[in-house]
Amino acid sequence: MPAFPYSVSHEVPLFLAPMAGVSESPFRRLCRRFGADVVVTEFLSAEGIRRENEATLSKLRFGPDERPIGVQIFGGEPGPMGEAAALVTDVFQPEFIDINFGCPVKKVVRRNGGSGCLKDLGLVQEVIKAVVRSTHLPVTCKIRSGWNEEMRDPVTIGLRCQDAGVGAIALHPRTRTQMYSGAARWEEIAKLVEALDIPVIGNGDIKTAEDAYRMHRETGCAGVMIARGSFGQPWIFDQTRALLAGKPLPPPPPVAIRFDTALQHARMVQEYEIDPVGAALEFRKHLGWYVKGLPGSAELRKRLHQVNSFDEVEGIFSDYLAMGTHGDLPDDEHQLDVELLEAGHA
Ligand SMILES: Cc1cc2nc3c(=O)[nH]c(=O)nc-3n(C[C@H](O)[C@H](O)[C@H](O)COP(=O)(O)O)c2cc1C
Numbered sequence: 388m389p390a391f392p393y394s395v396s397h398e399v400p401l402f403l404a405p406m407a408g409v410s411e412s413p414f415r416r417l418c419r420r421f422g423a424d425v426v427v428t429e430f431l432s433a434e435g436i437r438r439e440n441e442a443t444l445s446k447l448r449f450g451p452d453e454r455p456i457g458v459q460i461f462g463g464e465p466g467p468m469g470e471a472a473a474l475v476t477d478v479f480q481p482e483f484i485d486i487n488f489g490c491p492v493k494k495v496v497r498r499n500g501g502s503g504c505l506k507d508l509g510l511v512q513e514v515i516k517a518v519v520r521s522t523h524l525p526v527t528c529k530i531r532s533g534w535n536e537e538m539r540d541p542v543t544i545g546l547r548c549q550d551a552g553v554g555a556i557a558l559h560p561r562t563r564t565q566m567y568s569g570a571a572r573w574e575e576i577a578k579l580v581e582a583l584d585i586p587v588i589g590n591g592d593i594k595t596a597e598d599a600y601r602m603h604r605e606t607g608c609a610g611v612m613i614a615r616g617s618f619g620q621p622w623i624f625d626q627t628r629a630l631l632a633g634k635p636l637p638p639p640p641p642v643a644i645r646f647d648t649a650l651q652h653a654r655m656v657q658e659y660e661i662d663p664v665g666a667a668l669e670f671r672k673h674l675g676w677y678v679k680g681l682p683g684s685a686e687l688r689k690r691l692h693q694v695n696s697f698d699e700v701e702g703i704f705s706d707y708l709a710m711g712t713h714g715d716l717p718d719d720e721h722q723l724d725v726e727l728l729e730a731g732h733a
Contacts, residue, residue, distance in 0.1 A: 388609055389586045392525030392554030393425075393455050393482040395610075399603055399631055400424035401624050402557070402588055404614035405459045405485065405529065408669070411446070413655035415453050417648075418617060422624030425455050425610070430487040430501070433462030433471035447479050448659075454482060457527060461487035463499025463510065465517035476522040483554070486518060486528040488544075491563045502563035505534045508547045515551035529557040529590075532575055535564040541575045542582045549583050557588035557612050576606040588612045596626035596636060603631065619676025621648065642681065646704040649677040653697045667696050674700065683707075 391400065403410055403418040405427040415426040428446065435443030449456055458481045462468045472484050488511060490501025497503065504511045519526050528548050533539035539562055548556055560575040561567070571591025580587045589608035593599045593616045603611050616623050622640060629637050640648070653670060660666035674691040678684045690703050 389584055391586050391609070392527070395455065396424050397628070397631075400610040401599070401627055402427065402590075402610055402612035403617060403624075404557075404590060404612045405429050405457075405487070406614055409618070409672075411659075412449050412453065413652060413659050414617075414621075414673075415456070416450060416655060417652050418621045418624060419453055421621040422628050423613075423617075423621075424624075425457070425482075426453055427457040427459050427485055428481075430459045430461045430490055431471075432500075433460050433464075433467045436460065436471035436474055437467050439474075445661075447475065449479070449481070456481045457483040457485040459485040459487050459529070460518075461490060461495060461500045463504055463514070465510075465513040468514050469517035469521035472518040472524075472526070473521040476524055481524065483525040483527055484518060484522055485557075486515060486526065486553075488528055488530045488548075489559055491531070491566050496563065502531050502534060505531065505544060505563065506538065508544060511544070512547055512551040515548060515553055519552040525554040526552060527555040527557070528553045529559065531563055532558070532560045532572065533562045535562050538562075541579050545579045545583050545587070549585050553585065555586040555588060555609070556583065557590050557610075559590045561591065573602055573606050576602070576608050580607045580609070586610060590614065593623075596623050596630055599623070599627040600630040619649075619673065619679055621652075643708060645677060646708070649674060650701060650704070652677075653700055657697055663697070664695060667694060670694075670697070681707075683710075 401422065401424050403415060403423040403426040407429040410429050419426060431443055431446055447458060458475050458479060460468060460471050475484060487501050488504050495501040499510060504514060530544055532541040541558055541560060545556055558576050558579055560572040576587065576589040586609035588610040589602045589606050590612035593602060593613050599611045599613060602608065613623060626637050652673060656666050656670055657663065671692050671694060675688050678687050681687060687707055694700055
């Protein structure tokens with residue numbers, strides 16, 4: 388098995404995927420506590436970083452308990468990508484820098500950022516080389532399988548990235564045109580593993596710990612990256628670790644512990660965010676995910692989606708527990724959250 392370019396605590400590390408608006412510092416810390424071995428920031432614009440845009444730089448803050456952490460940057464121009472990588476290296480010193488070649492959002496791909504770069508593999512290589520030249524840290528990247536069906540060729544893309552100097556690569560095996568439709572083609576992860584000398588991290592459609600275990604078994608990927616499957620269930624990492632260690636699947640926590648976790652998460656957000664009202668509004672989506680699948684969750688969700696402060700949340704949870712109607716959760720309660728994707732996220 389090829390070695391990761393940064394140190395990891397398990398032979399098969401579990402990654403919390405980069406996710407705009409979700410994999411922020413508090414959620415990354417929470418997932419690390421629940422067994423994620425490596426976390427990655429949401430994608431940050433190279434332009435924003437090199438211009439020292441306040442909002443962008445504030446998203447670069449992370450704590451020591453998040454390490455090992457990668458900072459993900461995007462942009463379609465080698466020069467600014469190099470400058471951004473140099474600044475991140477000097478000021479924030481993460482374990483690695485990850486380049487986003489996967490984001491399908493229009494305003495990003497229009498300027499050749501994200502998966503927009505995949506139309507021109509020469510440009511992909513120039514971007515990687517510029518970043519590698521500008522930092523002493525390992526450089527990794529995250530790709531999709533291609534721009535569209537005609538250009539679908541994850542192995543060629545992966546080989547070009549490897550030649551240009553990345554030390555590991557994560558594949559989300561869909562094309563840009565697919566956005567999130569269809570199924571992620573895990574067999575493409577297996578092909579990439581076979582073709583490359585660097586570690587390949589598998590990603591896509593992991594909804595449960597069993598899925599994560601199966602992806603590793605079926606593809607031989609060096610690491611497993613979970614995105615939407617972590618929503619409202621950060622314990623998916625511990626569950627996956629148990630399966631990889633040959634142990635039985637730990638059951639999901641009971642409702643009261645689930646609520647405690649949500650409150651713990653909320654407190655971490657409160658400590659981290661500067662604007663308490665904005666933070667509470669942003670946190671509503673997490674609350675919705677934590678209660679998904681509970682008996683009577685539609686009503687509960689409705690109340691939680693109206694909170695304007697974190698103080699209200701505890702009361703809503705207590706009311707629900709006092710009703711005593713909750714049972715244990717069905718195993719299949721966590722479906723992929725399509726709503727978010729329709730809202731235009733990567
Ligand atoms: C809300 C949201 C935001 C995302 N933001 C990013 C991002 O900033 N960078 C990135 O490389 N991928 C991003 N992605 C893509 C995920 O990292 C992942 O590749 C994709 O969701 C497939 O994995 P999954 O099936 O486990 O969700 C995002 C996905 C979602 C749902």
